Every structure is written in structure tokens, then in C-alpha cells.
Amino acid sequence: MLVEKITSRQNPLVKRFRRVRSGAEPHLILLEGVRLVEEALDSGAHFESVAFTSDLEQTDRGLALKDALQRVPCRGAELNKQVMDYMSDTENPQGIAALAVRPHFTLEQVFDREPQLLIIADGLQDPGNIGAIVRTAEAAGATGLLATSGTVSPYSPKALRASMGSALRLPIATSQAPEAIVKACSESGVTILASNPARPEAPRSNSVIYTDADFRAGVAVVIGSEGSGIPSRALADAGQFLHIPMAPSVESLNVASSTAILLYEAARQRNFVFA
Numbered sequence: 001m002l003v004e005k006i007t008s009r010q011n012p013l014v015k016r017f018r019r020v021r022s023g024a025e026p027h028l029i030l031l032e033g034v035r036l037v038e039e040a041l042d043s044g045a046h047f048e049s050v051a052f053t054s055d056l057e058q059t060d061r062g063l064a065l066k067d068a069l070q071r072v073p074c075r076g077a078e079l080n081k082q083v084m085d086y087m088s089d090t091e092n093p094q095g096i097a098a099l100a101v102r103p104h105f106t107l108e109q110v111f112d113r114e115p116q117l118l119i120i121a122d123g124l125q126d127p128g129n130i131g132a133i134v135r136t137a138e139a140a141g142a143t144g145l146l147a148t149s150g151t152v153s154p155y156s157p158k159a160l161r162a163s164m165g166s167a168l169r170l171p172i173a174t175s176q177a178p179e180a181i182v183k184a185c186s187e188s189g190v191t192i193l194a195s196n197p198a199r200p201e202a203p204r205s206n207s208v209i210y211t212d213a214d215f216r217a218g219v220a221v222v223i224g225s226e227g228s229g230i231p232s233r234a235l236a237d238a239g240q241f242l243h244i245p246m247a248p249s250v251e252s253l254n255v256a257s258s259t260a261i262l263l264y265e266a267a268r269q270r271n272f273v274f275a
Helices: 012-022 034-042 054-058 060-069 081-087 127-139 157-162 178-188 253-269
Strands: 003-005 028-032 047-052 075-078 097-101 117-121 144-146 170-175 191-195 207-209 220-221 238-241
Touching: 012 047, 012 075, 012 081, 012 097, 028 034, 028 157, 034 060, 034 097, 034 178, 047 060, 054 060, 060 097, 075 157, 097 253, 117 253, 127 157, 127 253, 144 178, 170 178, 170 191, 178 191, 191 253, 220 253
Parallel strands: 003 075, 047 075, 117 144, 117 220, 144 170, 191 220, 191 238, 207 238
Antiparallel strands: 028 097, 047 097
16 A cells, blocks of 8 residues: 555545535545444455544554555545544544445346345435344344445445444345336245335235234345335235234334344244354
8 A cells, every 4th residue: 555645625435425425426435544444454345545633643453553554555545633533424433434446236137046035225314223234144144235225325325324234244235126126026026025124004915014924935024114114016916925023112213123023033033044
């Protein structure tokens, strides 16, 4: 890694970090903080650029990371704190940020691992929630995640931080058409289970308590938002509806919490055997 010193906000590399942060270059992702950059290194991510400040050298862990990055063939830049604060997406930068090539998976590649345990994120808008869902999905042994068109990107800076590196390892296909997902599930013999973290206004005839559902074979769990539920009619009508019992005083669960409940029920039924 060749290192240059940058002290101006107008430097082209600083502007590039800002563009990636805003989503203007979707083939790249912004990684911030020691932990996330470490995870990217361990995951074999392809780094384009690394920026750091003298703060990185204040700990042994930071020094070790800087040393490891010296062997990465990418552009490097040492910034002052003011420039790092300007291009960072976090309130308290840890002295390091990087640009890396975004992982890319097709619909077919996500369906390629068996037995499938997939999450379908439909219409989710909070990056913190989808990041937490990705992290839980990897922990519980899910084989992939599909995000429909209109769902917030699991690769946005906040989502990446919330996933704690899981988005760099879990196969994720974004901007998928609901109809294409339903077709792929049908062709692969994957059962669609639909869940809404909010209490349904009226019970469905095909609704079951989530512990009565069969998660042992190929399954895709559709997760909608707390407020609007599952917006895609094709997904909402495609499979069995899962009901999570709640006390009468509670209107809804956080979407990440409800996903965790369902995924760990699936893990329990699969005897906690992870790929």
C-alpha cells in the first residue's frame, strides 16, 4: 500500500469517499472502524483505497491492522482528523476507513446452497434493522438473504456497521423482483413462509404459530416492516403465514427481533447444524 498525505477536503480521494458514502458508486462499499476493516481483510475483500489518521496508531490493535494493510495492494492516504471527520459516516471515527468492492451475488447463486434457509427482506427501510438481520441470519445458519427492489441496501454504511461484517460473508442478492423470487422458490422446492412483526388485523386461514411451521427443508422467510407489513402481494400470498404470539398490550415487535425468533426456531429444528 502506497501512502500519501492528504490535508484538504477538496482532494479527489476524499470526494470519492464521500460519493461512495452517499451511494453514488454502488459497486463500492464504505468500511469504517477497526473491527469492520479487520472483518473485510479476513473475508478476502478487494480493497480499493484505505484512509487513516494518527489515531489508528494509539492502540496495539490499530498498529497491527495498519501493518496488515501495508501488504494490501491498494491506494493509501494519511489524513488529518478534520478531513476524516468530513468524509466519515460516523460521529466518532476510529481513525480508519476503506473503500472495497461490494460483494455481488445473483438470485441463482443465493439459491445454490442447501438446504436453503433464506431471508427475504421486503420493503425494509431502516439500515440498522437490515444490518442486524444480516448478522442474525449468519449466526443462525441462514444460507442467504434476498432484498426486494425498494428495500434499503444491506451494504449502506450504517447497515454494514450493524451487520458487524456478516454482510461481507453471507450471500446477498439485492434489488430482486418479488415475482422472480417466487418463481425461484417454486423451481427449487423452497417453501415460502411470510411473517409480519405487527399483530395482524385479522387471522389468516393459513396462519400458524411459528413453532408449528416446518423449517427443516428448504425455506424462505419473508420479513416485512412493522408499519406496512409485506408490501409485495406476490410474496404475501405465496406461502404460509407465521404468527408470533404477543401479549395483548404489545402491538408489534421490532423487525430484527421477530426475524431472530424465527431464525433460531429454524436453527433449533435443524439441530443447530450450521454450514
